[in-house]
Amino acid sequence: MLKTLLMTGAAGGVGTALRPMLRELAETVVLSDMADISDVQPHEQFKRCDLSDARGVDDLLEGVDGVIHLGGISVERPFDLIVQGNVVGMYNLYEAARRHSRPRVIFASSNHVVGFYRRDERLDNQVVPRPDSLYGVSKVFGEAIASLYFDKFGIETLSVRIGSCFAKPANPRMLATWLSSRDMLSLCARAFAAPRIGHTVVYGASDNEEQWWDNGNAAFLGWRPKDSSEQWRAEILASLGPEDPANPATLYQGGGFVCGEHPANL
Numbered sequence: 001m002l003k004t005l006l007m008t009g010a011a012g013g014v015g016t017a018l019r020p021m022l023r024e025l026a027e028t029v030v031l032s033d034m035a036d037i038s039d040v041q042p043h044e045q046f047k048r049c050d051l052s053d054a055r056g057v058d059d060l061l062e063g064v065d066g067v068i069h070l071g072g073i074s075v076e077r078p079f080d081l082i083v084q085g086n087v088v089g090m091y092n093l094y095e096a097a098r099r100h101s102r103p104r105v106i107f108a109s110s111n112h113v114v115g116f117y118r119r120d121e122r123l124d125n126q127v128v129p130r131p132d133s134l135y136g137v138s139k140v141f142g143e144a145i146a147s148l149y150f151d152k153f154g155i156e157t158l159s160v161r162i163g164s165c166f167a168k169p170a171n172p173r174m175l176a177t178w179l180s181s182r183d184m185l186s187l188c189a190r191a192f193a194a195p196r197i198g199h200t201v202v203y204g205a206s207d208n209e210e211q212w213w214d215n216g217n218a219a220f221l222g223w224r225p226k227d228s229s230e231q232w233r234a235e236i237l238a239s240l241g242p243e244d245p246a247n248p249a250t251l252y253q254g255g256g257f258v259c260g261e262h263p264a265n266l
């Protein structure tokens with residue numbers, strides 16, 4: 001059990017879904033986001049902070065013994081926005097962690113690190129990144145800084161290449177990539193409990209029937225996802241129909257991210 005867990009990006013979709021379960025991991029939970037959180041519970045504290053503010057982030061890490069880092073830009077956006085949230089923000093977080101007690105970090109990386117691999121390729125955590133967006137590139141940077149700060153300063157990180165962490169899958173692609181918040185929580189629990197994780201990359205997908213990713217190299221975590229997207233397959237295929245196999249969004253793992261507009265126009 002952690003004494004004080006920091007969760008950044010706590011006002012977002014994944015953070016909101018994880019929040020009610022975090023009592024299982026920590027006595028006190030420090031929630032942070034640049035957006036407001038109003039319904040703070042007795043075991044929680046809220047600290048508003050923009051991740052690009054180095055001093056503010058340094059203050060967040062005070063007295064923290066574990067971090068779930070969800071904060072940042074979570075889709076394709078113009079480069080400047082991504083740099084502030086996901087590049088400067090990651091640097092600030094790891095610098096603050098280094099200056100304080102070097103807590104273990106769960107980093108919300110993304111499947112978009114490898115989005116330009118085809119869906120019929122099964123990937124392990126050693127494949128060379130093939131990002132599908134500037135957003136994906138920023139997550140490659142995030143994994144790289146996590147690796148550096150372990151090798152140089154001993155800060156351990158689990159980089160979770162999250163598939164699709166929503167209440168339920170919304171399209172055929174998500175039948176493979178869906179990750180329930182319950183399975184995300186159990187992955188965080190394993191990462192905090194393991195004796196040593198160094199810097200490990202793991203793919204975040206539930207126990208779905210269709211699987212694109214091989215987590216064999218992270219088996220030492222003992223993580224067993226329990227949920228499955230299968231219960232929604234019939235409903236999704238009935239409402240959306242089969243996918244067009246010639247569409248790049250169907251061919252590649254990153255889905256629509258591989259063929260989006262140039263980010264400067266977003």
Ligand SMILES: NC(=O)c1ccc[n+]([C@@H]2O[C@H](COP(=O)([O-])OP(=O)(O)OC[C@H]3O[C@@H](n4cnc5c(N)ncnc54)[C@H](O)[C@@H]3O)[C@@H](O)[C@H]2O)c1
Nearest residue numbers: 009011012013014034050051070071072074108162164165
């Ligand atoms: N939801 C998914 O399926 C999924 C898939 C892959 C990766 N991820 C990653 O998981 C994390 C959480 O995803 P989400 O779906 O909850 O995203 P989200 O966009 O709902 O939440 C992100 C939160 O980060 C905050 N934020 C953005 N820039 C910030 C900054 N500069 N300083 C402080 N806070 C900032 C936002 O206010 C927001 O509340 C993100 O890092 C995302 O890239 C999510």
